[in-house]
Amino acid sequence: MHQTRVTVAEGVLDANQTIAAANRADFDRAGVKVVNLMSAPGAGKTSLLERALAETGEVRVGVLEGDVRGSLDADRLSQLHIPVVQINTDPAFGGECHLDANMVRSAIPQIPLEEIDLLVIENVGNLVCPAEFRVGEDRRWMISSVTEGEDKPLKYPLMFRSCELVVLNKIDLLPHTDFSEELFLANLEKVNPGAETFRTSARTGEGIDAWRRRLLDLAPAAGRD
Amino acid sequence: MHELAVAREIVGVAERHAGGLAVSVVRVKVGCLRQVVPEYLGFYFDVCARDTCCGGAELEWERTPSLLRCSACGAEWDPAPPPAHADHELLVDFRCPGCRGGNHSVISGDELVVESIEVEEPAADPGRETAAANEPGGG
Ligand SMILES: Nc1nc2c(ncn2[C@@H]2O[C@H](COP(=O)(O)OP(=O)(O)OP(=O)(O)O)[C@@H](O)[C@H]2O)c(=O)[nH]1
Ligand SMILES: [Mg+2]
Ligand SMILES: [Zn+2]
Numbered sequence: 001m002h003q004t005r006v007t008v009a010e011g012v013l014d015a016n017q018t019i020a021a022a023n024r025a026d027f028d029r030a031g032v033k034v035v036n037l038m039s040a041p042g043a044g045k046t047s048l049l050e051r052a053l054a055e056t057g058e059v060r061v062g063v064l065e066g067d068v069r070g071s072l073d074a075d076r077l078s079q080l081h082i083p084v085v086q087i088n089t090d091p092a093f094g095g096e097c098h099l100d101a102n103m104v105r106s107a108i109p110q111i112p113l114e115e116i117d118l119l120v121i122e123n124v125g126n127l128v129c130p131a132e133f134r135v136g137e138d139r140r141w142m143i144s145s146v147t148e149g150e151d152k153p154l155k156y157p158l159m160f161r162s163c164e165l166v167v168l169n170k171i172d173l174l175p176h177t178d179f180s181e182e183l184f185l186a187n188l189e190k191v192n193p194g195a196e197t198f199r200t201s202a203r204t205g206e207g208i209d210a211w212r213r214r215l216l217d218l219a220p221a222a223g224r225d
Numbered sequence: 226m227h228e229l230a231v232a233r234e235i236v237g238v239a240e241r242h243a244g245g246l247a248v249s250v251v252r253v254k255v256g257c258l259r260q261v262v263p264e265y266l267g268f269y270f271d272v273c274a275r276d277t278c279c280g281g282a283e284l285e286w287e288r289t290p291s292l293l294r295c296s297a298c299g300a301e302w303d304p305a306p307p308p309a310h311a312d313h314e315l316l317v318d319f320r321c322p323g324c325r326g327g328n329h330s331v332i333s334g335d336e337l338v339v340e341s342i343e344v345e346e347p348a349a350d351p352g353r354e355t356a357a358a359n360e361p362g363g364g
Contacts, residue, residue, distance in 0.1 A: 014238075
């Protein structure tokens with residue numbers, strides 16, 4: 001027996017990127033814009049979507065729900081009478097902590113792409129893994145909430161840098177915490193200079209209209225004819 | 226666990242390049258800008274490699290430092306130096322320390338690459354670069 005070195009020089013995530021590109025091509029062909037919505041567990045992804053997608057005008061929106069297990073979030077959003085498809089991440093290994101391109105790929109046949117203009121993918125609540133795995137999205141957005149503290153951009157720079165838009169949610173709680181919005185924005189500016197920001201409360205509805213408009217504006221104009 | 230998914234991808238890459246041969250070493254480069262902890266990676270690699278051609282293989286990792294270059298003034302800096310002490314403040318800053326510019330290129334630190342593997346071949350293959358066959362305990 002003897003050892004031979006084989007040069008590989010391949011990105012660890014290249015295979016995922018290839019599948020993500022195939023997903024993206026399918027979405028493009030169907031004229032569907034896709035937002036990958038990420039956050040720590042419980043930052044308010046489902047709550048914000050419940051609020052924002054309650055009135056979408058002529059834009060037809062669908063949701064792909066990634067969850068480690070169960071269909072609680074999908075059931076909540078189904079109340080809005082929009083297409084909701086659920087992916088449970090690999091229960092074989094204790095539950096995967098993010099969506100990858102392959103999981104989204106396997107869900108595509110269930111998504112009525114011809115009937116929607118915009119697809120929001122609610123990723124699994126996690127600030128680490130979803131930062132690495134592209135799924136074929138056009139936009140990467142994230143939600144950070146007042147109860148998580150101001151230091152999250154500094155502790156999870158990869159996630160905050162991988163998103164072009166950050167929503168600060170649960171602003172109704174600002175009077176009850178020592179959270180400094182100014183410090184949060186300064187920390188965000190350090191890791192992702194120029195990132196677009198929104199402030200919302202899914203509880204009171206504050207800021208929802210502006211965020212909803214931003215979201216629906218992503219849909220191709222044809223969807224609003 | 227994040228490193229689990231990354232480890233699984235690493236095994237997949239190694240398998241595709243091993244040509245059906247047994248793999249004894251997998252070498253990866255992990256940049257400091259990636260949120261991958263190489264120590265955990267080794268543990269999960271062992272788990273994921275079981276029952277594949279990488280079973281029992283060693284994962285050798287190299288950490289590459291984070292270094293950016295400002296697109297405006299050319300300054301180079303480490304945006305996220307490791308804190309000298311666990312309770313020290315995080316000195317993360319991706320803005321240029323010279324001109325405060327927000328645009329930069331990454332010189333080093335975002336690597337997550339399988340560089341090479343060592344496969345065990347029954348006989349020499351002249352098409353491949355051969356490493357000195359001094360496996361400990363081999364023979
Ligand atoms: N006070 C307050 N509570 C909120 C707000 N948004 C969400 N919550 C609460 O926070 C909790 C988590 O909200 P979800 O919408 O389920 O969060 P999520 O990000 O979808 O959670 P996962 O999918 O489990 O990661 C719920 O109890 C919500 O009622 C907000 O703006 N203000
Ligand atoms: Mg949710
Ligand atoms: Zn500069």
